[in-house]
Amino acid sequence: KQEVTQIPAALSVPEGENLVLNCSFTDSAIYNLQWFRQDPGKGLTSLLLIQSSQREQTSGRLNASLDKSSGRSTLYIAASQPGDSATYLCAVRRGKNYGQNFVFGPGTRLSVLP
Amino acid sequence: NAGVTQTPKFRILKIGQSMTLQCTQDMNHNYMYWYRQDPGMGLKLIYYSVGAGITDKGEVPNGYNVSRSTTEDFPLRLELAAPSQTSVYFCASSYSSSSNQPQHFGDGTRLSIL
Numbered sequence: 001k002q003e004v005t006q007i008p009a010a011l012s013v014p015e016g017e018n019l020v021l022n023c024s025f026t027d028s029a030i031y032n033l034q035w036f037r038q039d040p041g042k043g044l045t046s047l048l049l050i051q052s053s054q055r056e057q058t059s060g061r062l063n064a065s066l067d068k069s070s071g072r073s074t075l076y077i078a079a080s081q082p083g084d085s086a087t088y089l090c091a092v093r094r095g096k097n098y099g100q101n102f103v104f105g106p107g108t109r110l111s112v113l114p
Numbered sequence: 115n116a117g118v119t120q121t122p123k124f125r126i127l128k129i130g131q132s133m134t135l136q137c138t139q140d141m142n143h144n145y146m147y148w149y150r151q152d153p154g155m156g157l158k159l160i161y162y163s164v165g166a167g168i169t170d171k172g173e174v175p176n177g178y179n180v181s182r183s184t185t186e187d188f189p190l191r192l193e194l195a196a197p198s199q200t201s202v203y204f205c206a207s208s209y210s211s212s213s214n215q216p217q218h219f220g221d222g223t224r225l226s227i228l
Contacts, residue, residue, distance in 0.1 A: 004156060009154075034216065041221065041222070042221050042222070043118070043204055043206075043219030043220050043221050043222055044157075044204070044206075044217075044219040045219070046216035046217065046218075049216060089156065089157075091156070091157075102157075102159060103156070104156030104157040104158075105156050106154055106155055106156050107156070
């Protein structure tokens with residue numbers, strides 16, 4: 001059974017710092033992995049999607065990497081800003097059938113202090 | 115273009131009551147999903163639909179029902195509310211099950227069963 005964990009559960013950093021969020025999954029046979037951002041009282045916003053054949057994806061100050069063999073993904077945020085404060089979730093898609101194949105981690109709550 | 119709209123935003127129910135959580139999207143997406151998010155946990159898939167008239171169970175379907183009479187709408191029904199159904203419910207949609215198609219989420223319905 002696929003399980004997704006995220007460490008740490010919460011993180012507080014000063015503005016301008018570079019930081020890394022971690023996501024681990026137990027079954028390396030994945031179809032893709034997505035990182036989402038969730039603001040308080042809001043739904044999820046897709047940040048980056050890495051397909052199983054890819055090693056990383058970049059969007060602006062965000063870079064996500066994927067190492068299937070070790071069951072890990074990292075989300076790197078460069079030059080953090082207070083507006084980056086949110087909960088970041090990773091989700092693993094197990095197969096092409098979209099039904100029961102999306103497993104979410106519990107999230108990392110990030111606070112960037114001005 | 116409103117995206118995914120969920121109503122109501124908040125609701126308190128008594129044990130045994132029933133209600134319908136509404137979800138509509140204006141992006142002409144074929145795929146729609148219902149998730150629940152419990153505190154400190156990742157999202158869990160309740161039901162999903164791949165098109166009008168087609169629905170299927172997700173990971174945690176017990177106690178819920180869905181219908182998909184139109185492409186735009188995907189309501190979730192609770193027939194006999196139980197305290198274990200206290201949660202935040204998210205509706206999402208995507209154009210297809212293709213690996214590079216992200217899901218778009220609504221802002222959620224916060225439901226308390228007392």
